[in-house]
Amino acid sequence: MNKKIKIFDLTEQYKSISKKVNKNILNILKSGQYILGKNVAELEDKFSKFIGSKYSISCNSGTDALVLSLRALDIGHGDEVITSPFTYFATAEAIVLVGAKPVFADIDPRTFNIDYRNIEKYINKRTKAIMPVHLFGQSAEITQIKKLCSKHRLKLIEDCAQSFGSTKNKKHTGTFGDFGCFSFFPTKNLGCAGDGGMITTDSLTKMKKLKKLRNHGGLVRNIHEYIGYNSRLDEIQASIILAKMEIITNLDKKRNHIAQLYRSMIDNKLVTIPYETEDESHHVYNQYTIKVKNRVRFTKYLEKNLIPFGIYYPIPIYKQKALKNFKYKCNLKNTEEVTKQCVSIPIYPELKNDAIKYISQVINKYK
Numbered sequence: 001m002n003k004k005i006k007i008f009d010l011t012e013q014y015k016s017i018s019k020k021v022n023k024n025i026l027n028i029l030k031s032g033q034y035i036l037g038k039n040v041a042e043l044e045d046k047f048s049k050f051i052g053s054k055y056s057i058s059c060n061s062g063t064d065a066l067v068l069s070l071r072a073l074d075i076g077h078g079d080e081v082i083t084s085p086f087t088y089f090a091t092a093e094a095i096v097l098v099g100a101k102p103v104f105a106d107i108d109p110r111t112f113n114i115d116y117r118n119i120e121k122y123i124n125k126r127t128k129a130i131m132p133v134h135l136f137g138q139s140a141e142i143t144q145i146k147k148l149c150s151k152h153r154l155k156l157i158e159d160c161a162q163s164f165g166s167t168k169n170k171k172h173t174g175t176f177g178d179f180g181c182f183s184f185f186p187t188k189n190l191g192c193a194g195d196g197g198m199i200t201t202d203s204l205t206k207m208k209k210l211k212k213l214r215n216h217g218g219l220v221r222n223i224h225e226y227i228g229y230n231s232r233l234d235e236i237q238a239s240i241i242l243a244k245m246e247i248i249t250n251l252d253k254k255r256n257h258i259a260q261l262y263r264s265m266i267d268n269k270l271v272t273i274p275y276e277t278e279d280e281s282h283h284v285y286n287q288y289t290i291k292v293k294n295r296v297r298f299t300k301y302l303e304k305n306l307i308p309f310g311i312y313y314p315i316p317i318y319k320q321k322a323l324k325n326f327k328y329k330c331n332l333k334n335t336e337e338v339t340k341q342c343v344s345i346p347i348y349p350e351l352k353n354d355a356i357k358y359i360s361q362v363i364n365k366y367k
C-alpha cells in the first residue's frame with residue numbers, strides 16, 4: 001500500500017456529482033432565495049417518499065432535529081427520557097437542552113444499541129419518552145421498543161443520525177416512532193457540505209408545530225406562537241442533499257460491499273467483527289466498528305501500519321463531565337466494556353479494494 005488510507009474521504013464523492021452541484025449552487029446564488037425555498041421543499045418531499053413517512057421537516061442539524069422533536073412533545077423540566085449511554089453526546093445533550101433528564105439503559109454488546117430488555121426497569125411517572133439510537137447504521141430493536149412505548153404510553157423519538165436508509169423488517173428507521181431525527185453532517189451516509197438535519201413524522205399537527213418551532217415559533221411574519229429557534233435549512237445544502245439522494249442507493253451498495261469484504265477477510269480471534277441482526281434488516285454501515293481486548297496495543301499497531309481509525313465512543317455518556325450535576329451512579333456493564341474495546345476502521349463508498357485488503361491483512365497479522 002503506497003497510497004495513504006484516509007478515515008473518510010469527502011472529496012471523491014464531491015467529484016462524482018460536482019457538475020450538477022456546482023450548477024445548482026450557481027442557480028441558487030443567482031435566484032436570491034437562500035433559505036426555505038424550492039430546493040428545501042423538494043428535499044422534504046423526496047425524503048418522505050424515500051423513508052416512507054407522511055411528512056419531513058428540515059432543520060439546521062441532527063441535534064436540532066432531536067431538540068425540536070422533544071419541544072414538539074412539550075418534554076422539559078421534571079421529565080425523563082430513556083436513551084442509550086453509548087452514542088454521540090448530542091443524543092443526551094438534546095434531552096438536557098430542553099430541561100429534561102437523560103436516563104441510561106445498558107446496551108446489547110453485540111449490536112452496540114440500547115437493549116430493550118433493560119429499559120422497563122427505568123420507567124416511572126416522570127418518564128415521557130424513549131429515544132433509541134440506531135447506532136453505526138444498524139436499527140435498534142425498534143419493534144420491541146415501540147411495544148414498550150405503547151404499553152407505558154410513552155413517546156418514541158428515533159435518533160437516526162447514523163442510520164439513513166437502514167431498515168427493520170423492511171421498514172425504514174425513522175418511521176416507527178413519533179419522530180425520526182436525521183443528521184446531514186458531512187460524514188453521515190447522506191451528508192451535506194455543512195450542517196443540516198431532518199425530522200420525519202406522520203402527524204399533521206406535529207408537522208405544523210415543527211415548521212413553526214424551527215422558524216422562531218411562527219410562519220407569519222411578526223406572529224410568534226411559540227418560543228422557537230432559528231433552525232432553517234438553506235437552499236444550497238438542500239440542493240447538495242438532493243444531488244446525493246440520486247446516488248444514495250449506489251453509495252449504500254458500496255458501503256455494504258466493503259462490509260462484506262471485511263467480513264470475509266478479517267479472521268483473527270482477538271478481533272470481533274460487527275454483528276448483524278438475523279431478521280430482515282438492512283445495515284447501512286455508517287461505521288465499521290470492531291471490538292478488541294487490548295485497544296491501546298491494537299491501535300498503536302494500526303498506527304504503525306498507517307491505518308487510520310476512530311474511537312466511537314470512548315466514554316459512557318453518564319460519565320461525561322457536562323452531565324456531572326445529574327450525579328449518575330450508573331455502572332452499566334456492557335457499555336463500560338464496549339467503550340474500552342471499540343475501534344472503527346475506514347468505511348466509505350470510495351474506499352479502494354486494495355486498501356480494504358491491506359487493512360484486513362494487517363488486522364489478521366495482529367497477535
Ligand SMILES: Cc1ncc(COP(=O)(O)O)c(C=O)c1O
Pocket residue numbers: 061062063064087088090091133159161162182183184185195196197
Ligand atoms: C447518534 C447521533 N445523534 C445526533 C447527532 C447530532 O447530529 P448533528 O451533528 O447533525 O447535530 C449525531 C452526529 O454526529 C449522531 O451521531
